[in-house]
Amino acid sequence: MSDHKGWHDRGYLPHFDAAEAIQHVVFRLEGSLPASVLDRIRQASDGLSLGVDEALDRGDGPDWLADASCADIVAEALTSFDRERYRLLAWVVMPNHVHALIRQEDGWPLSTVVKSWKSFTARKVNHRLGRSGAFWASDYFDRFMRDEGQTIAAMDYIEANPVKAGLCRAPAHWRWSSAAGRTRGAADIESLADLEVRAPFTNER
Numbered sequence: 001m002s003d004h005k006g007w008h009d010r011g012y013l014p015h016f017d018a019a020e021a022i023q024h025v026v027f028r029l030e031g032s033l034p035a036s037v038l039d040r041i042r043q044a045s046d047g048l049s050l051g052v053d054e055a056l057d058r059g060d061g062p063d064w065l066a067d068a069s070c071a072d073i074v075a076e077a078l079t080s081f082d083r084e085r086y087r088l089l090a091w092v093v094m095p096n097h098v099h100a101l102i103r104q105e106d107g108w109p110l111s112t113v114v115k116s117w118k119s120f121t122a123r124k125v126n127h128r129l130g131r132s133g134a135f136w137a138s139d140y141f142d143r144f145m146r147d148e149g150q151t152i153a154a155m156d157y158i159e160a161n162p163v164k165a166g167l168c169r170a171p172a173h174w175r176w177s178s179a180a181g182r183t184r185g186a187a188d189i190e191s192l193a194d195l196e197v198r199a200p201f202t203n204e205r
C-alpha cells in the first residue's frame with residue numbers, strides 16, 4: 001500500500017492521513033447538498049463545521065440509501081474489513097450519507113479506505129437500483145480526534161444521527177448503525193484505552 005500523506009488537499013477539501021489517527025469520516029450521495037452549502041464549503045477549511053449534517057438531514061436530494069437492501073450493502077462494506085484495514089469504532093448509514101469513526105491502520109491511507117467503500121458500494125447499489133452514473137459525491141469530509149473525550153463525543157454524535165434526523169426514537173432502533181442491538185456503556189470504552197487516542201504529531205491546520 002502507499003504511504004500516509006499527512007495534511008493534503010483533494011479538490012477543495014483539506015484532509016489528514018496518518019497511521020493510528022482516529023478519524024470521523026463523512027461521505028454523501030451525489031446531489032445531496034444544495035449549491036449554497038457547497039459554495040460555503042469551498043471557501044472554508046472545515047466543511048463539517050458549516051451545517052453540512054443539518055443540510056444532509058433535511059434530505060432535499062436523493063435518498064437511495066433509504067432502500068433497506070441498499071443500506072445493507074453499505075453497512076456490510078463498512079464492517080467487512082474492521083480490524084484488518086482499520087478499526088471501526090462507530091458508524092451509521094443514513095438515507096443520503098454515511099458516518100464512520102475509524103482508527104487508521106498502518107499501510108492503509110484514508111483515501112484508499114474511503115475509495116474502496118465508495119467504489120464497491122456504488123457498483124452494487126447502482127445494480128440493485130437499475131441505475132447508472134455517479135452515486136457518491138466525489139470527495140469526503142474527515143476530522144481527526146485529538147483526545148478520548150472528542151472520540152467519545154463523536155461516537156455519540158454518529159449513533160444519535162438517526163434520532164436527530166427524526167428517523168427513529170432511540171439510536172439502538174436504527175438497524176444500519178453500530179448502536180443497533182446494543183446500548184454502549186462503560187465496557188465499550190475499554191477499546192478506546194487500547195487505541196491510545198491522541199492528537200497526530202504533525203503541524204495543525
